[in-house]
Amino acid sequence: MSSQPVEPDVHTPAGGAAAVRIEGLWKRFGEHVAVAGVDLELPAGRFVGLVGPNGAGKTTTLSMVTGLLRPDSGTVRISGHDVWADPVSVKARIGVLPEGLRLFERLSGRELLLYTGQLRGLSKAETERRAGQLLDVLDLSASQHKLVVDYSTGMRKKIGLAAALLHNPEVLFLDEPFEGVDPVSAQTIRGVLERYTGSGATVVFSSHVMELVESLCDWVAVMAAGRIRAQGPVSEVRGEASSLQEAFLELVGAGERGSGHELDWLGGTADVATAAPAAAATPDPTGPNPAAADGGSR
Numbered sequence: 001m002s003s004q005p006v007e008p009d010v011h012t013p014a015g016g017a018a019a020v021r022i023e024g025l026w027k028r029f030g031e032h033v034a035v036a037g038v039d040l041e042l043p044a045g046r047f048v049g050l051v052g053p054n055g056a057g058k059t060t061t062l063s064m065v066t067g068l069l070r071p072d073s074g075t076v077r078i079s080g081h082d083v084w085a086d087p088v089s090v091k092a093r094i095g096v097l098p099e100g101l102r103l104f105e106r107l108s109g110r111e112l113l114l115y116t117g118q119l120r121g122l123s124k125a126e127t128e129r130r131a132g133q134l135l136d137v138l139d140l141s142a143s144q145h146k147l148v149v150d151y152s153t154g155m156r157k158k159i160g161l162a163a164a165l166l167h168n169p170e171v172l173f174l175d176e177p178f179e180g181v182d183p184v185s186a187q188t189i190r191g192v193l194e195r196y197t198g199s200g201a202t203v204v205f206s207s208h209v210m211e212l213v214e215s216l217c218d219w220v221a222v223m224a225a226g227r228i229r230a231q232g233p234v235s236e237v238r239g240e241a242s243s244l245q246e247a248f249l250e251l252v253g254a255g256e257r258g259s260g261h262e263l264d265w266l267g268g269t270a271d272v273a274t275a276a277p278a279a280a281a282t283p284d285p286t287g288p289n290p291a292a293a294d295g296g297s298r
């Protein structure tokens with residue numbers, strides 16, 4: 001098996017356009033506004049992090065940007081092509097590793113890549129070459145004949161990433177790509193993605209892990225309650241704060257939330273006396289009036 005790295009093409013976004021341009025994107029689920037007018041312009045050839053607290057609207061945004069979920073309003077362009085008006089051109093240019101990745105479980109990892117290559121219009125020989133290299137680089141060669149249903153969480157992420165990279169897309173969207181991945185595999189994925197962006201391609205990924213975003217990304221968009229709170233180069237978004245984590249907490253208004261002090265009953269050092277009044281209110285059945293212990297009903 002060859003251990004040569006995957007040879008990417010050179011990506012030149014059409015007319016120097018932004019890799020991803022999002023304008024006025026909205027999505028409601030019933031009464032709930034999940035995405036409330038997002039405008040974003042993501043430059044090509046960057047490692048872009050989309051960060052935000054739980055429920056901020058990251059997955060909903062990425063789903064609309066990748067053509068998996070129709071927005072209520074707004075436009076999304078990938079390398080100048082409209083996601084909803086020109087879906088075939090867009091889908092040929094993007095790779096997606098979605099949240100809750102659904103794979104063809106009864107195929108082996110290798111079969112999944114060969115099938116994906118055919119769907120993507122690659123020749124059999126080229127698909128086999130790329131699949132072999134990706135399996136090798138992502139340390140999946142030994143498990144390539146195992147059924148996907150028997151893969152671990154981290155292995156599923158890696159085979160999903162391989163499938164998303166196989167056609168060498170211009171822009172790769174990854175929803176929480178490092179979740180459930182061990183540190184060795186994370187380092188491998190990181191290396192593959194750094195090489196990929198180094199060739200001019202763009203990676204957009206969502207994450208809650210601020211240290212990871214700070215060390216990996218050169219561009220970041222911070223989202224909270226369906227809106228973009230800040231976007232730009234990581235150093236700009238961090239500003240005067242000592243870390244991206246600190247800037248993030250300030251941007252999403254985390255200080256306004258409780259810090260858990262109100263949970264005074266929680267933990268080994270909690271004051272047991274706080275439970276005493278309730279205990280005192282319960283009549284002692286061994287006390288002077290046992291009849292009262294069962295409510296004095298007898």
Ligand SMILES: Nc1ncnc2c1ncn2[C@@H]1O[C@H](COP(=O)(O)OP(=O)(O)OP(=O)(O)O)[C@@H](O)[C@H]1O
Pocket residue numbers: 029032033034052053054055056057058059060061
């Ligand atoms: N299909 C749906 N139906 C109803 N509400 C939804 C649906 N999908 C998302 N939401 C709601 O939209 C909001 C944004 O959800 P989303 O999954 O986009 O957030 P997120 O930033 O990806 O969160 P997390 O970091 O927890 O994955 C949440 O309040 C969520 O409950």
